[in-house]
Structures are given as structure tokens and as C-alpha cells.
Amino acid sequence: GAGVSQSPRYKVAKRGQDVALRCDPISGHVSLFWYQQALGQGPEFLTYFQNEAQLDKSGLPSDRFFAERPEGSVSTLKIQRTQQEDSAVYLCASSSLSGQGAVEQYFGPGTRLTVT
Amino acid sequence: GENVEQHPSTLSVQEGDSAVIKCTYSDSASNYFPWYKQELGKRPQLIIDIRSNVGEKKDQRIAVTLNKTAKHFSLHITETQPEDSAVYFCAAGILQGAQKLVFGQGTRLTINP
Numbered sequence: 001g002a003g004v005s006q007s008p009r010y011k012v013a014k015r016g017q018d019v020a021l022r023c024d025p026i027s028g029h030v031s032l033f034w035y036q037q038a039l040g041q042g043p044e045f046l047t048y049f050q051n052e053a054q055l056d057k058s059g060l061p062s063d064r065f066f067a068e069r070p071e072g073s074v075s076t077l078k079i080q081r082t083q084q085e086d087s088a089v090y091l092c093a094s095s096s097l098s099g100q101g102a103v104e105q106y107f108g109p110g111t112r113l114t115v116t
Numbered sequence: 117g118e119n120v121e122q123h124p125s126t127l128s129v130q131e132g133d134s135a136v137i138k139c140t141y142s143d144s145a146s147n148y149f150p151w152y153k154q155e156l157g158k159r160p161q162l163i164i165d166i167r168s169n170v171g172e173k174k175d176q177r178i179a180v181t182l183n184k185t186a187k188h189f190s191l192h193i194t195e196t197q198p199e200d201s202a203v204y205f206c207a208a209g210i211l212q213g214a215q216k217l218v219f220g221q222g223t224r225l226t227i228n229p
Contacts, residue, residue: 004159031215033216035219041221041222042122042207042219042220042222043160043217043219044219045217045218048215048216055215059216091159091160104150104162104165105162106162107152107159107160108159109158109159110159
């Protein structure tokens with residue numbers, strides 16, 4: 001079946017512009033995560049949704065970052081007034097829930113954001 | 117919060133030899149430890165995971181060991197092949213609750229033919 005998809009795959013923004021990154025999780029997956037991956041580093045957690053509820057946003061680096069998942073499926077990560085330090089690959093992951101909690105997180109291909 | 121340290125940052129082995137990557141974690145509440153493989157420009161893909169109720173898990177040429185007392189876990193790849201060349205990430209998480217994964221810094225593994 002279809003995996004996690006993200007769009008756009010590449011985004012170039014001028015400093016100060018707003019951007020919106022989209023994630024389409026695997027159908028039926030309850031949990032959705034956003035991670036930020038800087039060049040040569042491991043993914044860093046940004047935020048987590050269970051259905052439409054944002055249960056953890058402790059990783060969002062500033063109030064310029066906002067995420068939503070209004071219908072419990074597609075999610076959008078919005079970055080306002082982009083700064084150069086926002087340049088990174090933004091990864092979305094989804095997982096189902098078992099009786100023991102989360103299982104494998106399936107990652108999307110990522111959106112590479114470059115702020116100039 | 118959780119902190120995951122991964123070593124080495126780069127590893128080069130001859131084809132057919134074994135490779136070992138080690139990680140330590142800080143939060144004793146962590147009970148889920150997946151390993152992801154990421155090829156250049158591609159998405160991370162899960163290769164194996166272990167839960168804290170077991171000490172070792174094997175899947176063909178790949179094995180993971182966990183020492184809860186020492187808070188460290190390791191990935192072992194035997195009979196390495198060129199297609200094993202990639203960046204490998206360990207991670208730690210809690211199955212119940214926050215669900216998020218905390219990743220190590222990654223190990224770039226190169227298999228020399």
C-alpha cells in the first residue's frame with residue numbers, strides 16, 4: 001500500500017517568508033510525528049498527534065512553528081517568518097497503535113527546506 | 117529528558133566482516149529501542165527494534181543487544197555486504213505515553229569491497 005508522503009519535496013524560501021509543509025500519513029495510522037533533521041544529524045522530535053489531538057509539542061523550537069491535523073489524517077507544519085537556522089529536512093512519520101502502545105514509525109521522504 | 121549517544125560516528129569495514137555500533141541512553145523509563153537505516157537522500161527505514169523485556173533479538177544478519185542495567189544497546193551486522201553502506205541511527209522511546217523517539221547522532225557505515 002501507499003507509504004507516508006510529503007509535499008513539497010524541496011522548498012526554497014527567502015528569509016522572512018512563511019512556509020507550509022504537508023504530510024499524508026499511512027491510511028488508518030492514529031499517530032503522526034514531525035521531526036527536524038539537520039545535515040549530518042539524527043532526526044529531532046518536533047511534535048506528536050494522536051488523531052487530531054496534539055499531545056506533545058515540546059520539540060517545536062519557537063512560536064514561529066505551528067502544526068495541525070484538523071481531521072486526524074493529513075497534517076501541516078507551518079513555519080512563519082523563516083530564518084536561516086530553519087534550513088533542514090522535515091520528516092513526517094506515522095504509526096498505528098497496539099495494546100502495548102506505539103509500534104514502528106514509518107517515515108516519509110521528507111521536505112528539504114532551504115532558507116536563503 | 118532522554119539523551120542518546122551513538123558511537124562511532126563513522127565506521128569502515130571490509131566486505132564480509134562484522135560491524136558493531138553502540139548507543140547509550142539516559143532515561144531508565146525508555147523501553148523501546150529501534151534502529152533505522154538511512155541511505156543518502158532517502159527516508160529512514162526501520163531495520164530492527166528491541167523492547168526492554170528482552171536482551172537480544174536477531175533477524176538474519178542483523179542482531180541487537182540491550183543491557184538495561186548499563187543503559188546501552190548495540191547493533192551487530194555480520195557478513196557485511198556493499199548494500200549495507202548507509203547511515204544508521206539508534207533511537208530510544210517509551211511505548212506508552214509520549215511516543216516520541218530520541219535519536220542518536222548517526223553512524224556512517226562504509227563497506228569496502
